[in-house]
Amino acid sequence: MDVESSRQQGPKGDASSNSMAAASEVSVDWRGRPCRPERHGGMKAAVLVLGIQAFEIMAIAAVGNNLITYVFNEMHFPLSKSANIVTNFIGTMFLLSLLGGFLSDSYLGSFWTMLIFGFVELSGFILLAVQAHLPQLRPPACDMKAAGQCEEVAGVKAGIFFAALYLVALGSGCLKPNIIAHGADQFRRDGEDQAVDGGKRLSSYFNAAYFSFCVGEMVALTVLVWVQTRSGMDVGFGVSAAAMAVGLVSLVAGVFFYRNKPPQGSICTPIAKVRTSYQQGAVLSQSYHGHSIFF
Incomplete structure (x- = not known):
């Protein structure tokens, strides 16, 4: 079951990372419109x-x-x-x-x-x-x-x-x-x-x-x-x-x-998101397996 869920999550994670990478490569003009190479x-x-x-x-x-x-x-x-x-x-x-x-x-x-x-x-x-x-x-x-x-x-x-x-x-x-x-x-x-x-x-x-x-x-x-x-x-x-x-x-x-x-937002935001996701995952794991997790 865990293997299946990881397989299902894999493509989504790859797509998300690819979309973030693509967004970081986007360039715009002074009005915020996509650039034209010519x-x-x-x-x-x-x-x-x-x-x-x-x-x-x-x-x-x-x-x-x-x-x-x-x-x-x-x-x-x-x-x-x-x-x-x-x-x-x-x-x-x-x-x-x-x-x-x-x-x-x-x-x-x-x-x-x-x-x-x-x-x-x-x-x-x-x-x-x-x-x-x-x-x-x-x-x-x-x-x-x-x-x-x-x-x-x-x-x-x-x-x-x-x-x-x-x-x-x-x-x-x-x-x-x-x-x-x-x-x-x-x-x-x-x-x-x-x-x-x-x-x-x-x-x-x-x-x-x-x-x-x-x-x-x-x-x-x-x-x-x-x-x-x-x-x-x-x-x-x-x-x-x-x-x-x-x-x-x-x-x-x-x-x-x-x-x-374009600016990517504060570097503190993704760090906070990772920390929050980790804590939420730990709580779910604790409730699922029925044992305590200490930080």
Whole structure:
């Protein structure tokens, strides 16, 4: 009897798992309609995703490279505290990648996650540029190397600085894990696409993604750092904000061509369902066989 029931349940379980797998492979356009291969996805859409990758890394790398100098010379934090501020900023940014991946997979999808948190990051760059430009938002000018003791930023001014800094960390952290994934989603991975040259195009995309990352880093660590050193950190932060804005324009330009993977809901839901099903099965087994089961 148990064998028969397991045989009857087997095809249903296989069908259910197959339907879930098929649902996870479905891609939709920006309106939620099924994608058309001749219109959506492909390298033309992936190139626009590479645009935001190059410009975002350009913006964040330029800020991170000279941040400790800005914190020490302009905010007048001691050198040890300045180093802690920078390392906390970088660590927070990478930890928030977990949040970005969770929101993308569970609720928002990669495109909307990138768009929302891209504007969050842009707002942080703008706020940093405004504070660096306006003397009334910074502590009084003082040479930390000569004086040794300068008035450290505090109160509202410190609040503005840390708010701007962690807006950048939040935006960049939630943006980073979705860029490569969204670009890879533009290539179909079913049998039809693999029969042509889908694998080669996907490999070419990853090569191009690494190249765009390197180009962004190179420009940030040469041109933008030179601008910061020569023209001031306010101009440098402004250029980073402009680079981030260009990246967002590149992202939005492909909205009509993207293949979007729908969010699958919270990862906690299937875990809770499995636990509930297990408990219900244990209760039924206990009532059927007439013996106790302990958890």
